Amino acid sequence: MMLNGDSLPVPTIYQVAEHAGVSIATVSRAFGDPSKVAPRTRDAVFEAARELRYVPAAAARALAVRRSKALGVVLPHIAGPYYAELLVGFEVAASELGLSVVLALARPQEQRPAAVLDLLGRVDGVAFMARSGADDEVVRQVSEVRPTVSVARGRVTGVDAFYAENRSSARRLTEHLLEHGCRRIGFVGHPEEGSDIGRRHRGYLDALAAAGLTPAAHFAADPVEDAGLEVAEQLLEADQSDSDRASGSPASSDGPRGVAGLDALVCGNDELALAIIARLTAAGLDVPADLVVTGWDDTVTARYLSPGLTTVRQEVGELGALAAHRLAARIGGEPVQEPVTIGSTLVLRESCGCLPDGVSGTPPPTAPAA
Amino acid sequence: MMLNGDSLPVPTIYQVAEHAGVSIATVSRAFGDPSKVAPRTRDAVFEAARELRYVPAAAARALAVRRSKALGVVLPHIAGPYYAELLVGFEVAASELGLSVVLALARPQEQRPAAVLDLLGRVDGVAFMARSGADDEVVRQVSEVRPTVSVARGRVTGVDAFYAENRSSARRLTEHLLEHGCRRIGFVGHPEEGSDIGRRHRGYLDALAAAGLTPAAHFAADPVEDAGLEVAEQLLEADQSDSDRASGSPASSDGPRGVAGLDALVCGNDELALAIIARLTAAGLDVPADLVVTGWDDTVTARYLSPGLTTVRQEVGELGALAAHRLAARIGGEPVQEPVTIGSTLVLRESCGCLPDGVSGTPPPTAPAA
DNA sequence: CTCCTGGATGGAAGCGCTTACAAACGCACG
DNA sequence: CGTGCGTTTGTAAGCGCTTCCATCCAGGAG
Numbered sequence: 001m002m003l004n005g006d007s008l009p010v011p012t013i014y015q016v017a018e019h020a021g022v023s024i025a026t027v028s029r030a031f032g033d034p035s036k037v038a039p040r041t042r043d044a045v046f047e048a049a050r051e052l053r054y055v056p057a058a059a060a061r062a063l064a065v066r067r068s069k070a071l072g073v074v075l076p077h078i079a080g081p082y083y084a085e086l087l088v089g090f091e092v093a094a095s096e097l098g099l100s101v102v103l104a105l106a107r108p109q110e111q112r113p114a115a116v117l118d119l120l121g122r123v124d125g126v127a128f129m130a131r132s133g134a135d136d137e138v139v140r141q142v143s144e145v146r147p148t149v150s151v152a153r154g155r156v157t158g159v160d161a162f163y164a165e166n167r168s169s170a171r172r173l174t175e176h177l178l179e180h181g182c183r184r185i186g187f188v189g190h191p192e193e194g195s196d197i198g199r200r201h202r203g204y205l206d207a208l209a210a211a212g213l214t215p216a217a218h219f220a221a222d223p224v225e226d227a228g229l230e231v232a233e234q235l236l237e238a239d240q241s242d243s244d245r246a247s248g249s250p251a252s253s254d255g256p257r258g259v260a261g262l263d264a265l266v267c268g269n270d271e272l273a274l275a276i277i278a279r280l281t282a283a284g285l286d287v288p289a290d291l292v293v294t295g296w297d298d299t300v301t302a303r304y305l306s307p308g309l310t311t312v313r314q315e316v317g318e319l320g321a322l323a324a325h326r327l328a329a330r331i332g333g334e335p336v337q338e339p340v341t342i343g344s345t346l347v348l349r350e351s352c353g354c355l356p357d358g359v360s361g362t363p364p365p366t367a368p369a370a
Numbered sequence: 371m372m373l374n375g376d377s378l379p380v381p382t383i384y385q386v387a388e389h390a391g392v393s394i395a396t397v398s399r400a401f402g403d404p405s406k407v408a409p410r411t412r413d414a415v416f417e418a419a420r421e422l423r424y425v426p427a428a429a430a431r432a433l434a435v436r437r438s439k440a441l442g443v444v445l446p447h448i449a450g451p452y453y454a455e456l457l458v459g460f461e462v463a464a465s466e467l468g469l470s471v472v473l474a475l476a477r478p479q480e481q482r483p484a485a486v487l488d489l490l491g492r493v494d495g496v497a498f499m500a501r502s503g504a505d506d507e508v509v510r511q512v513s514e515v516r517p518t519v520s521v522a523r524g525r526v527t528g529v530d531a532f533y534a535e536n537r538s539s540a541r542r543l544t545e546h547l548l549e550h551g552c553r554r555i556g557f558v559g560h561p562e563e564g565s566d567i568g569r570r571h572r573g574y575l576d577a578l579a580a581a582g583l584t585p586a587a588h589f590a591a592d593p594v595e596d597a598g599l600e601v602a603e604q605l606l607e608a609d610q611s612d613s614d615r616a617s618g619s620p621a622s623s624d625g626p627r628g629v630a631g632l633d634a635l636v637c638g639n640d641e642l643a644l645a646i647i648a649r650l651t652a653a654g655l656d657v658p659a660d661l662v663v664t665g666w667d668d669t670v671t672a673r674y675l676s677p678g679l680t681t682v683r684q685e686v687g688e689l690g691a692l693a694a695h696r697l698a699a700r701i702g703g704e705p706v707q708e709p710v711t712i713g714s715t716l717v718l719r720e721s722c723g724c725l726p727d728g729v730s731g732t733p734p735p736t737a738p739a740a
Numbered sequence: 741c742t743c744c745t746g747g748a749t750g751g752a753a754g755c756g757c758t759t760a761c762a763a764a765c766g767c768a769c770g
Numbered sequence: 771c772g773t774g775c776g777t778t779t780g781t782a783a784g785c786g787c788t789t790c791c792a793t794c795c796a797g798g799a800g
Contacts, residue, residue, distance in 0.1 A: 025779070029779090055515055058488065059491075059756080059757090061491075063427070063756080063785045079687070081450065081454070083454065087473075091475045100492060102472045105462060120425045122429070122470060145423055306651075384786080407749090430755090432755090434755055434788040435788065
């Protein structure tokens, strides 16, 4: 219980050594690899450390071993479950590997290079996640200086890449809508080459092409709520002029009634889909009876909504974990490897026309046994 | 464009100095305070640094100045918008202050002290946020070694505390339910003294007491989905035996019909409320007609749900920012200050019986025209 | 033309830790 | 009771950077 007396002589390895009556080398060993120190000595050291409330200075260690034992993560400046999961997966894995994680949120405008230097200087490797800035160039530069991985974002040569499978899931999803009788299917989202949403768009196109159909509409919207609302407005407006609706001339008699000449909308993510559904519903339309809408990400809301939102679930946390492990490997000297893709699974709920119990039930009352 | 030739002679301040034909002191000044270096020299230094892709070693700087310029955050091992917002607020503020943030997720069980030491060693201050572990003791210990703040969690002496106002909001919320004609109001959540939910419970009690009412029921549930589901089951079960329902004997004729002798449930957070509503609805009951339910946090889902969930919004991001600023101040030498509370605002939606447009209207089927 | 002053630079001493390398020790063996 | 080996410990040399202090230099004042 003896207090330190003075106020701030922050305890260093020297004070601990002195207090325990050993050399600093011994203290260092006791903390680094206890087995290298005789039991009695070790106990004395720990006791001294405890009394002094000694906290090893990570900086000094990092300097000595030329390794910070920390990983950097760069995420978009966004709050949301998607990023949270990614981050949690990463952190948990990193921490299991004994690595700290330093977080940097990418500010869109303020491209302060000092900030990235600051991050780089304190980590052994960095992970760029999900459209953190539109900065392939930054990623490339960073990758020249530190092991780098890119998660759920565009690829950059020389950088390890991880992402959830998008294209074939999008195809499956779209095909599912076809089974529901949809024929005039639109897509919502920017089809940027290489982005996740871009890949989803490809899959959507694949399915359509395979069915001999053409895209019924395309709304280039940012994957955010406001953009979704705008799309909904457009739809509503177009539907107004379009007297189609009441008279109806559906390609298939059992599909949705249709809105603005469309009977389904594949949205780039849940946020978009949710916003669109909300606006349409507020206008008195019904999803999926009037229009089928699907999302992507399986956010909490997708699950609680009624009708439930049909969407695609990706093990985002796993992506984060993979990234952390890869980074550790790279730091350990391993070379860059091929991009890794993890699977995604369709989550069928009611917004596509399925029945509440998740059965791929149909407007066409065929056997759901398959 | 000249390549480095060799592969890994990581550039240090020495190589930059040599390359630029100056001393390391000058390079250091150029990076630290450019105004201390003659323009010509400065340019030469930066040019050399650029060519060499020099990244200052944060560890060395930290060692020299005895300050890491980094803040630690400890969060529960949870993904969710609440924590994300907290974190974003914190990070943005920290980064504006030129501080990095290192993230540590508190693992419930694995109380590995090495992990906390590791964190402590690399930051100048740490923020414990929202029930990160049930570890007041850990917080206290940390606070003896580093400036510490506690955000949205129990108070610890000697630690700066920030939280959103809970008690009076809970009282206002409960009073609002009384206005809707509710009289048999229950509470869902652990009323731990000092926790956020505990404070909400107090506010609820305050309102009841002021109205001369007594708590109608209390469900001690963890603030998670599963616990909410369980509460709902209990409700359903009790309601079954309770033949009350059909015959009905509401205290007020215009309140909800009631479920299991209750006509309203104030839940500790949205997650709980959402789960309860979902289960009840699945069982054919109606919220708010049969039972009024409210949440706390104003999650995205609360907004998209229909009926919308009446809840309480807190500027969580602001809390994070406040914490970061306080930490910076404490590191700068300022003393611990009184706990700071920020306001919360009631968000009235339909689950309490209000009309869709937010009017404090009543359940009776009045014109939806409004 | 000399002296002084302030600005620009370099020299060098740490910051707290790790880690060869060497010294010291204990002890089993012959 | 030496000898030799393995174990435990200490000595000291950095790791890359900041910063105090001294030095140097260009001008302006005298």
